[in-house]
Structure formats: structure tokens, C-alpha cells
Amino acid sequence: MIVRLLTSEEWDRSRFAMLRFVLRHGERRITQAGWRRMVTASAATLAEPGTAVAVAFTACGQPAGVAFAQGYGEGACVVAVHPALRGRGIGRRLLQHLAEPWGRLSCSVASDNPASLAMCYAAGFAASGTHAGPTGKPTLRLVWRPGAPEAEPAAAPARHRRGAVAEPKAAVSLTAAERR
Structure with missing residues (x-):
């Protein structure tokens, strides 16, 4: 899996x-x-501090995941x-x-979204407060904590270390139906 900024x-x-990928797979x-x-992100938007698009690609070059942050996550994550x-x-x-080059990143995740919360905690985020989200649900504000055990590259298996070139457990190739 190759992860890089666009x-x-x-x-x-x-x-x-x-955008189509996020719309289809954002659940x-x-x-x-x-x-x-x-x-609405443009080339000028991506030039702003703390704004970028990261994409993970499969061995076949297909997108496996997309992340976007604006304003270090304060505007969007x-x-x-x-x-x-x-x-x-x-x-x-x-x-x-996204977080490592900036040294910071924040995001908000609804408390009824355990998969996204687990992802953020595994990435080294910690809860820093709660608020009512856009739908009124309790929402956690999460802040990336550099140096948290989960964020340390040495704490991850070799295939997950940044810069490591290793294939996932099995070669991944999406069928046409799975790409939709």
C-alpha cells in the first residue's frame, strides 16, 4: 500500500x-x-497551511482510501x-x-461511530473535548498527539511503518463491482 499526498x-x-470515491465509501x-x-478545494486551497489530500493506493494503483484536511483539520477532516x-x-x-509533516491535526467524530473513533485512536489521536455535532449527536473532538504510542512508527508492524515498502497480507485487486 502506497500512501502519498496529491x-x-x-x-x-x-x-x-x-470525490466520487468519498461519496461512495464515506458511509x-x-x-x-x-x-x-x-x-470546493482548489489548487489555491491546497496551498493553504494544514490543507492536503492524502490517497492510499493498492498494488494495482487503485485508490484504497482518501483523506482530506483543511486548516489542520479545524476546517475539515x-x-x-x-x-x-x-x-x-x-x-x-x-x-x-497528514499529521506528521504538520505536527498537528484535529478532527471531530460522532460518538456513535466506533470504527472512526478506533481509527483515530490507532493513529495517535486523543479526545480533547465533546460538543454537539451538526446533527445534534454528541461528538468528540480529537487531537493528534505526536509521540503517543500508537503514533510511533516503531510501535507498528514493519508493513505499516511510514516509508516501508511492503505488500499487505494478500495482494489486493479490486474487481469492477468492488470499485463501485
Whole structure:
């Protein structure tokens, strides 16, 4: 699995495919505000501090996951992973790939979304407060804590270390039906 940040040019070329991926695989958990900020993100937006799009690619070059953050996550923090590839640490790696160069990242996750909470905790986030989310649900504000045991590359198996080039447990190739 290769995780990397998209350049402004790559975002311009692949933006509709990435947006379609998030729409299909975001499980209706992406907030309207986060979605709107991602949809309207331009090359100028990606040049802003703390704003980027990270994509995880399978060995076949297909997107396995997409993450977007704006304003270090204060403006938006969106993560979507293909359902067939969940539980492999892809979301964790996407969040870490965004947070590490900046030294910080925050996000808000509804308390009734245990999968996203687990992903954030595994990436090294810690809860820093609660608030009512856009739908009125209790929502946790999570902040990335560099140096948290989960965020340390040495604490992860070799195949998950940043910069490690290793294949997942089994080679992953999505069928045409799974890509939808």
C-alpha cells in the first residue's frame, strides 16, 4: 500500500474520481461542511497551511482510501476507506500521513461511530473535548498527539511503518463491482 499526498495538479486531474470515491465509501458519515470544503478545494486551497489530500493506493494503483484536511483539520477532516479494505490500517496511515509533516491535526467524530473513533485512536489521536455535532449527536473532538504510542512508527508492524515498502497480507485487486 502506497500512501502519498496529491499535488495541486494531481488534485485537479483526479478530483472528481476522489470525490466520487468519498461519496461512495464515506458511509453517509461525512458532514455537509466537510464535504462542501472538499468539493470546493482548489489548487489555491491546497496551498493553504494544514490543507492536503492524502490517497492510499493498492498494488494495482487503485485508490484504497482518501483523506482530506483543511486548516489542520479545524476546517475539515474527511476520511473514506474502501469497504473491502477496511481493518487493514489504511485510515490510520492516511491520518498519520497528514499529521506528521504538520505536527498537528484535529478532527471531530460522532460518538456513535466506533470504527472512526478506533481509527483515530490507532493513529495517535486523543479526545480533547465533546460538543454537539451538526446533527445534534454528541461528538468528540480529537487531537493528534505526536509521540503517543500508537503514533510511533516503531510501535507498528514493519508493513505499516511510514516509508516501508511492503505488500499487505494478500495482494489486493479490486474487481469492477468492488470499485463501485
